[in-house]
Amino acid sequence: MLRRGDTVWCLDNFCTGDPENIAHLRADPRFHPVRCDVTEPLPVPGPVHAVAHLASPASPADYHRLPLETLAVGSRGTENALRLAREHGGRFVLASTSEVYGAPEVHPQPEDYWGNVNPVGPRSVYDEAKRYAEAVTMAYRRGPGVDAGIVRIFNTYGPRMRSRDGRVVPTFVRQALAGEPLTVCGDGSQTRSFCYVDDLVRGITAMIDSARAGPVNLGDPTERTVRELAELVLVVTGSASRIEYGPLPVDDPVRRRPVITRARDQLGWTPRVPLEEGLRRTVSWCAGRPAPPVRNAPSVTAGSPPPARAGASSATG
Template identity: 65%
Template sequence: MSSTPATSSTPPSCAATTSPTRASAGDVVTGRRVVVTGGAGFLGSHLCRALLDAGDEVVAVDNLVTGSLENIAPLFSQAAFTFLHHDVSNFVYVSGPVDAVLHFASPASPIDFARIPIQILKVGSRGTQNALGLAKDKGARFLLASTSEVYGDPLVHPQPETYWGNVNPIGPRGVYDEAKRFAEAMAMAYRNHHGVEVRIVRIFNTYGTRMRPDDGRAVSNFLVQALAGQPLTVYGDGSQTRSFCYVEDEVRGILALLDSDHEGPMNIGNPHEFTI
């Protein structure tokens, strides 16, 4: 499948964590208070760092099924950072005011599609509803991390946001595709019926620091094999193409969307394709 956007220290143990964990000292936060679900994941951890650097207070929520405390270990020393060990497929409670909810909780690596398919569907449905419920209760803006996978095996190149896609709901990637399609529908329903301010980012291939070595996508596979001195595995005849966006560029785009007046889906990724 080739999808291209038409637009452009040891971490603390979480075993006994049942309530938010806060640093005990630091400067007063004057920015927004932002909840990031999936905050210990690859992309979520970069978002947490960027938000903190911008002067925002961050509450990261993660069940650590695919996320890692190592990803957010440097953030625990900051007074503006809170970590909540929690599965958002269950009811989400965050005390105090919240200005924005960024819903990034979901296994997103191809290796997970066969390993934990039910969890993927649950976080896309129940998890999205719970995150939207939090945004509704707090009067917060909601940003959904969706994906280019909603386009499936596209028959249109590049894909504009108006393209409905070509998805096989029972294919090997179907659980992820359909979880995100449902999440988008849920988000727009909350916008239309409850007045929640919704932003939807359709994320294309992203790479960078903190990627899981077993991610299962081309960049991580190539790096792991190269570092091990192994031949690079190319599936197919090498003519297939992919677009790749560096994680810090992706994060800048996501935060620009969060702060924009644009409602509805927005593709964010590299519009240029490379052969594999």
């Protein structure tokens, strides 16, 4: 967005993020990082032409650690971001998730499938937060007339993920580089689709630039078993680590694969980076970086925002 000339306000309380990830952008006068909590009023001056609501813990390790915060960011946070877009007449895009399909009984998953979600299970704080976020996004589109759209993101990976994020790709890469066993849940036959981060960013940007309501699935339709992923990580890293198997988490989906016909037809989007190439880029970035310790749950509000500056033309939350 900066490369194409946009002004970007980046709002984050860093409860799961790392300020180092945006350090290379801070010298750009069109980039405005604001340390704040999206569940509070948002300190962004006008004009605002687009709001991308990306905020939420997304790893099971994080939303189990921050359950109430996850529900708050999906409800109050989404409403605050929608109000910001409405006040400035801007486009709004919600980053939803394949988790709204739950443990799907339809495979692969098209956007018109309503899902199979356990509303009281261990994953429910994330699943239901996103389902509510989708509902309130469509209510603002149908009622106040906000130009709002929804993308449903399937497993995304790439550089700058925390090595102890808890999701499968950074976990396997960290373990392989350290010579530790790769821990596979269940027998490894459960499937996922893995989308490289650059492809996802192209998809989100295309949705921002459109007027589509969605929801639109963004993910790679190539289906892989978790066992196949572990074996490929061993090949890419050259690691001699072995694979170990353990219990399958409660409500863990057995199969996941997106139907991306809408993304192709409405946004002109398809993923370009094959899994092996994406893993090589990810491993290259991760190699030599020390694994940080598991973090304790921080406060929701990680600091006071600096004074807002005028001239914003786009905002990301």
